[in-house]
Amino acid sequence: MNAGFDVAVVGSGIVGLGAALAAHRRGLRVVVIERGSEASGASVRNFGHLCFTPQAGLARDFALTSRELWLGLALDAGVWLRESGTLVAARRDDEFAVLRDLAATRGVEVELLTAAEAEARMPLAPGTAVGGAFLPRDLQANPRQAVAALAAHLEREGVEFRRRTTVGAVRPGRVETSRGPIDVGRVIVAVNHDIDLLYPEVAERHGIVRCSLDMMRVAAELRMPLAAPLLTGWSLVRYGAFSATPAAAALRERLHSERPDLAALDLNQMYTRLPDGTLIVGDTHSRGATVAPFQAEFAFESMLDETRVLFGVDALRVVERWQGVYASGPDDFLIEEVEPGVHLASATTGIGMTTGLGLAEHVVAAFSDDVTTTADEPGFASAPTTTLQKGAS
Structure with a gap:
């Protein structure tokens, strides 16, 4: 049962x-070790918004x-995927200024929208938008379906x-x-926020909390x-490519001074539509070594109030509520070979669905003899040639 594998x-x-x-x-023999009966962490508790365009630095490469x-x-x-792009609603001139700065950035594909165009493409309350943007390269997945579909695919392909x-x-x-030792050539530890359970000193050294x-x-x-997934002004002060623009600092100052209650929640007001037509709404952020299981109703009430104002609707029926959790640190990623052949890999901001496959490809390519790809391998991309750098988000 525990015969040798190339990679665990x-x-x-x-x-x-x-x-x-x-x-x-x-061509390596792989075993995946999961403590639960299925994945139940950050990878299934997110928006499913694959927001490639707003990333910067190493996160953009991944x-x-x-x-x-x-x-x-x-x-x-069989992963459900929409080539949806991303919509961004600008409700004030300083929000549109950030979008205009991003559109002027070399190599970034952004379609600026007038107020009329934004209102025609987004279900906003009439008169809400001063403009907006469309980011055509972004995608949308359903995280609950995507993780299960990928795991099933790997099992069919022979991954244990x-x-x-x-x-x-x-x-x-x-x-x-807990089922006995497994002999292995290399180990990749990808446990996200639980990295402190196996490597507490590493988590402390990198400043990683939940x-x-x-x-x-x-x-x-x-x-x-x-x-398409919809971002708002609060999103424009979070993601690296937005927050690096010249106009972002003034926008952050205005948002925090006008709505300190929402700033205290560390709000990212954004939305995605699931295949059944319901909307994922979120999200707030609170950091610490331990995540308290108690959720204040004020946070949900605030998000619902903002949703009513944005879309000009009164009736909202809550279908589900949940608590997401992910690793958070000063950099975008934890990538470290802690011992010979033992590699740690985590996204340490909330961009795991967007960058995780590229991060994993980077780590495996670094120790694999075969780092190239062939044209007859659909969906397989070579790892980016990068050096590690401090994240921008």
């Missing part, structure tokens, strides 16, 4: 599955690699999964689990369907 992946979230995919496609991999997985693994199996220790050449999110799914009668 600890964790079956999007980074772990991406690592298994990258190693398997290089995002561009991820995009090609996601498109391939839509064909190979050990579920309901806890990892107690990792050392070069061996993973100690970030909890308040999120919900609502049913609403909008004046038109939401055709």
Whole structure:
């Protein structure tokens, strides 16, 4: 049962599955170790918004690699995917100034929208928008379906999964689990915020804590369907490419001075529409070594109030509420070989779905003899040639 593998992946979230995919496609024998019966962490608790365009620095490199991999997985693994792009609503001139700055950035594809064009393409309350933008390169997945579909695809391809199996220790050449040791050539630890359970000193050295999110799914009668994930002014001070623009500082100052209550929630007001027509609404952010399980109703009430104002609707029916959680640190990623053949890989901001496949490809390519791809491997992209750098978001 515990015969040797070339690669063991600890964790079956999007980074772990991406690592298994990258190693398997290089002809390596892979085992994935998951403590639960299925993934239930950050990879299934997010918007499913694959927001490649707003990324900067290393995150942009990983995002561009991820995009090609996601498109391939839509064909190979049956992942539900929409080539939706992203819509951005600008309700004030300083928000549109950020979009205008981004559109002037070399290599970034942005379609600026007039107020009339924004109102025609987004289900906003009449007279709300002064303009907007469309980011055509972005995609949308359904995280609950995508992670399960990718795991099932890997199993069909011969990747072995050990579920309901806890990892107690990792050392070069061996993973100690609750079902016995596994001999292995290399180990990729992709457990996101639980990195402090296996490597507390590493988590402390990198300043990694947990970030909890308040999120919900609502049913609403909008004046038109939401055709793509929708960002607002609060999003423009979060993502790296937006926040690096000259106009972003003034926007942040205005938002925080006008709405300190929402700033205290660390709001990212954004929306995605699921295949059943419901909207994912969110999200707030709260950081600490431990995530308290208690969610204040004020956060949900605030998000619902902002939703009513944005779309000009009164009736909103909450279908689900949940708490997201992900690793949070001063950089975008944790990438470290802590011992020979033992690699840590985590997105340490809330961009795991967007960049995770590219991050995993980067890590596997770094130790694999075969770092090139062939034209007959659909959806397979070579890893970006990058150096590690401090994240911009």
